[in-house]
Amino acid sequence: MKVFKTLFLVLAIVAGMVLAACGTPDSTASDTTSADGKTQTETVSYDKVVYAYATFNNTPTEEALAEVEEAINVITREKIGVEVELMPIAIWDYSSQVSLALQGGEKIDVFQSLGDLNTAISTSMCLDITDMMGENAAESQELIGDDWLAATSFEGRIYGLPTYKPIALTPMFVYRQDIADELGLDMSKVNSTSDLTSILEQVKAAYPDMTPLAAVNTGNIGLGLTVENVDYLTDNYYEPKGVLMNDELTVVDYYASDEFADLCSLARTWYTNDLVMKDAATTSSTAAELMSAGNYFGYIASYSYPEEDTAASLEAQCGGYDLGAKMIGSAFLDTTAINALTWMISSTSDVPESALKFLNMTFTDEEVCNLIIYGIEGRDYVQNGDGTVSYPEGLDPATVPYTSQLSCGTLGNFFIMYPMGGTNVESLAWELEQNKNAKTSVAMGFTFDNSNVKTEYTAVTNVISQFLPGLICGSIDPETEIPVFLERLDEAGLGTIIAEKQTQLDAWVASNK
């Protein structure tokens, strides 16, 4: 019985705590009102803008975040009469959290897309900002340029600002320089994926225990993006469903193309000759991890930096081996390359103009942009004197109070952010140049609205995830499997998707000419 008396006592206490806790929200609510009251007594009241961004780093505590917010507010109050609340959200759950908050009527004014701009537009998640641009974001408009803004537009209306950063990704082969030197491999002659075969063979011959080619990540040995001149028409890069090839304006089935068949048979040759990791289609390790282990020669991935910088920046995470990088293709820009990361104003925002003003500042104001990325100088980072920054002595990304350094390529203007110590500042110019010079798709600016073919999309996506990883990693035989794959795609309704894309594309072409 004693047990139950104690239990009852505990429950009584707990019940008391429940009541007490139920009281807390009210008290916090009154706190906020008093805070509001205070701002009012200061005679100026500022619009409050909530800025939701994806972060890869640890979530900062509210205190650490508040200091950063205050530092930003000092600038924004004066310049645009706005106060900001930062809302960092873990990357893996960003889209669903934002969607939930907006459905739940919570205040988020500025948010970003993660490859899903077309969904945001078709469900009215974001606001048409065309008419507000001139007044509130003129500097950004000029910086980004109308060509890029076309990619974040739909039927002639602008819905967001694309993150301004090096977007021209060039496929490269990243390899162990020490081994290449030792075997006397002439990497300069490697200009395409098929040139790689003999290199990989030589490595295999010299080091039978070594696997020459590593997977980049699950189900990807890097070949997918090496087919040049393909516009995925705003589909996910690894699950294209109806594409444009070779500058034609006719939507075609990518998987039925000769290019795709060649790619798969190349992968198959590598696979059967033990030149590539056997478990690439299902591996749980990334290229960097595999490289660190020491028994892989290289991998294929796309990067936005020049060759030497890419190799240098990867060495630390690849186990400290001496690395080299060689371009094996050229960059190609389509709509997705630009609008994958687009910043939008939410349709539920009560202060859309102020929100846009603040968004504009993340592209144009060096201080604001760096506060969001690095936090407070002295506390979260230190200047190295050469324009680059580092973490304070003895601290690292996991232990500083605030940093979202890893988000640097996903928000605002990359070119006004401080580079991290050790990066080559000069390469920025090269990257800017690449953005302008890269080959651009004929349908640049076209965004596909998939809301009419959602059913077919789900079916086709499932078929693709069933076949594609095995095919491009070489673990299944393209001779027999591609025909089955195509048949299944057809059953799942790929034809309908292609027809719908063609219709929308034709309409887009007509209105743009």
Add this chain to the structure above:
Amino acid sequence: MKKKKEKIEKKSKLVKTWPLLLISLPGLIYIFVNSYIPMFGVFLAFKDYNYVKGIFGSDWSGFDNFRFLFKTRDAWIMTRNTVLYNVAFIIIGTVIAIFVAILLFEMGKKLRVKFFQSAILLPNMLSWVVIGYVVYAFLNADSGFINNSILKPLGMEEISWYSNIKPWPFILIIVHIWKYMGVNSIIYMASIAGIDKGIFEAAELDGASKTMQIFRITIPMLKPTIIILTLMAIGRIFFSDFGLFYQVPQNSGRLFDVTQTIDTYVYRGLMQLNDVGMSAAAALFQSFVGFILVVSANALVRKIDSENALF
């Protein structure tokens, strides 16, 4: 006399309702708030969701959101897999749980029981992502434990597990049992503990052997628990343990024929679309089928043995 007694009984029944209702009130309120108030979200399944218009304001779309569940050749495969795996889990899981529970119970108060119980319970504490890593550690082709440390030394040919369909139904069932064995056996252990000890003593006096006691007394006495657990499992028969079918096979396309379930299909299909209406529709469909099945099963149980029906 008889009439009077009936009257008293009736009266006492009526009197009883209020105090009993009072006891259950906190729970009822909680269930109402937690589960019934948010029920309005079901509307989403029939809406073409629009952020400006909100849940109630969005346009009705009839059964459009449900179409994607049926307009695919996978419809048959995913339904078959979901149902068959659940049936296997119900049957095999129950048998093993009861077996382990009886063994644990018969051990009495020994220290060993503690160790055994903790050991078999521990796998339940691991998330599917981690279990996915563990299974991968055993099975991967390049450096997996089974290929590297068992098959190779024995001179047997290495197996490419993640592209070989045949063993997967067994692997999935084993992993499922591994994770849930401990938890399920504890339910049965508690039920065995609730059996009147006198029955066993009487049987022992009659000279019944241990195995006889188990088959003639313990297992029949567990029938209500088995029925109730099975009925509840039937309600969830169109749902699958997402992590088991997605993380454990490492999303390997070659295995879809035996690993694709309704939940993985929906997840893969909607990953890019991120459509709230369609995911609500899928959940509603799964619940609805389970509901029909469980109501029928319950009606059947009621006919045979009304004591043990769910409701």
Add this chain to the structure above:
Amino acid sequence: MKENIETKQFRKFATIVLSVISVLALLPILLIAVASVTSEDVLISSGYTFFPSKLSLDSYYYMVRQSATILRAYGISIMVTFLGTVIGVLVTAMLAYPMARKNFRLRNVMAFFIFFTMLFNGGIVSSYIMWSQIFHIKNTIWALVVPNFLVTAFNVFLVRNYYVNSVHESIIESVQIDGASEIRIFFSIMLPLSIPVIATVSLFTGIIYWNDWINGLYYITDPKMYGIQNLLIRIMDNIQFLKSASNAALLGTQNIDLPGTSVRMAMAIIGILPILIIFPFVQQYMIKGVVLGAVKG
């Protein structure tokens, strides 16, 4: 005498079988533990083994550097588990008991009312709106305790099933004649009689609360309120997300340095470590309850 010999033999048999099962259950966990102290490059080049050629405590150093965060998260998780279990189990038993009474008029209506929630729910959106907009529980300890798990239909039916089958109605009737009130009957007689199932349900509820990260994900934005699972799932799932080829290409994040495999294994161990420490104490009560219940029933 004969029975005794048989009982002994049976115990021997049970010991052997259970030992085998326990070893099978523990081996994979041991493999994780070993992997967490295996040097990263060995792990990748030669795979997971029980006897790695090179050990390294790097992954635990990585954890120690964040020990303040981890300890706080432990604290939150323990508190949430305790509150959730105590309140949840009591309310569950109170809900289950009346339904077990044969002459309680509403028993079937209530059973259906509860069972219905096991199948149908309004989805996360509507729950989220309710808890955050009406009850304002975001970033309080109650956000981790109250939504979703406090009373589950599964547990209610387990307890009800126990009352129906293991507690004789005659006991209640005899007390009723003494004039005891229903509330007294429940707390002083029924609750103690149901210790085995209460212990079971407590364990389940405890495990659910310990393993939960859903509530934290939706209702906690301040990392000071993160439980241990939220901390771990965040790191794990960020990795998982970035590993997916499409995401990495999309974000241009292929060169982000992710925590390695051994760190992830160490996290899994850190997630179950407190359970290993606390469980034997809980078990003490459970086994006592099982034995006690058996004597009384």
